[in-house]
Amino acid sequence: MIKREIIPYILEDWDLKKAIILLGPRQVGKTTLINELIKDKSVLKLNGDEPQTRIQLSNADFNFLKNLISDYDVVFIDEAQRIENIGLAIKMIIDAKLGKQIIVTGSSSLDLGNKINEPLTGRKWEHKLFPLSWREIRNEYTFANAIGRLEEFIIYGMYPEVVTSTQKRKVLLQLSGSYLYKDILELVNIKMPDLLIKLLNALALQLGNEVSYNELAKILGVDRLTVVNYIDLLEKAFVIFRLHPYSTNQRNEITSKPKIYFYDNGIRNAIIGQFSPLKSRNDIGALFENFIISEKYKRLSYDGFYGKMHYWRNTQQAEIDFLEIQENKINVYEIKYSPKVKVNFTKSFTEKYHPENQFVVNSENFWEHL
Incomplete structure (x- = not known):
């Protein structure tokens, strides 16, 4: 993996009280980068491109979410822009102070901004990843x-x-x-x-x-x-x-x-x-x-x-x-x-x-x- 300049800034924002949001075009290496950062951690990986994940998370209540992530230290939600109400789900997890690091990637800010920004006001660190510099x-x-x-x-x-x-x-x-x-x-x-x-x-x-x-x-x-x-x-x-x-x-x-x-x-x-x-x-x-x-x-x-x-x-x-x-x-x-x-x-x-x-x-x- 070519080392990305953004890595130190993401690690600097590692904060259990806030979600880390990584935006950028498809195929610039967002998933590869995050997988490198979390390779030695206990991680629940969820992919918004998968229909089952979209169904599970779109209208999930708090009890379901709490049980879903209970055995993991990190929750990684890839292609989150495809999941309805994902911002509300993340907000519930953060506000419950469960001690989990939430990491979210999206290949566009099309709907992700609307789904994430308002529910996560004051609860996120946002970064952008581009093609190689x-x-x-x-x-x-x-x-x-x-x-x-x-x-x-x-x-x-x-x-x-x-x-x-x-x-x-x-x-x-x-x-x-x-x-x-x-x-x-x-x-x-x-x-x-x-x-x-x-x-x-x-x-x-x-x-x-x-x-x-x-x-x-x-x-x-x-x-x-x-x-x-x-x-x-x-x-x-x-x-x-x-x-x-x-x-x-x-x-x-x-x-x-x-x-x-x-x-x-x-x-x-x-x-x-x-x-x-x-x-x-x-x-x-x-x-x-x-x-x-x-x-x-x-x-x-x-x-x-x-x-x-x-x-x-x-x-x-x-x-x-x-x-x-x-x-x-x-x-x-x-x-x-x-x-x-x-x-x-x-x-x-x-x-x-x-x-x-x-x-x-x-x-x-x-x-x-x-």
């Missing part, structure tokens, strides 16, 4: 090896099975199929599943560009609200995430259109069926930008970042690729694959916002920022 791969395979595989990561992404597989395309095509958004299709009443596929393809082709919900609606032949709702579902299923424009209500700044990135480059490339080498591609800039910004997202999440992430552009088309803002301090990043590209940070931004640091990230120095 650059730092995790570097630590596992050495810096020299990881640097030599940069193009591979940009094209095939960093899902654990993909990184370790010799059949990367096959694994990715399986992952990028309905399995990736299984929870959306099964847990939410999707009226137009084909639209979900078309929307993902459109978003993949617009990688790195501002996204207009109205334009997507016209392309797909649906209303704007449907597009917004489907993008929200894809974000909750950890397929994509939005980067919103930074604005202090200045009239010449773009304030409405987000950029949409994929958590994993390989998933994006599988959706459009494009695994060509970088030298023959016309989307290398967008791919490198997605790689860096998704890695920054992982890095900041694992490091406990509590600020905001944005991009910036004004109506004169001056742009900053990535901003991280915390406690009124702004770090800005321009992302260019080629180290030969000369970058000048626009004065219309720097003179107005006075960033703390300005970085140019390219294929030769990216590792310094991750």
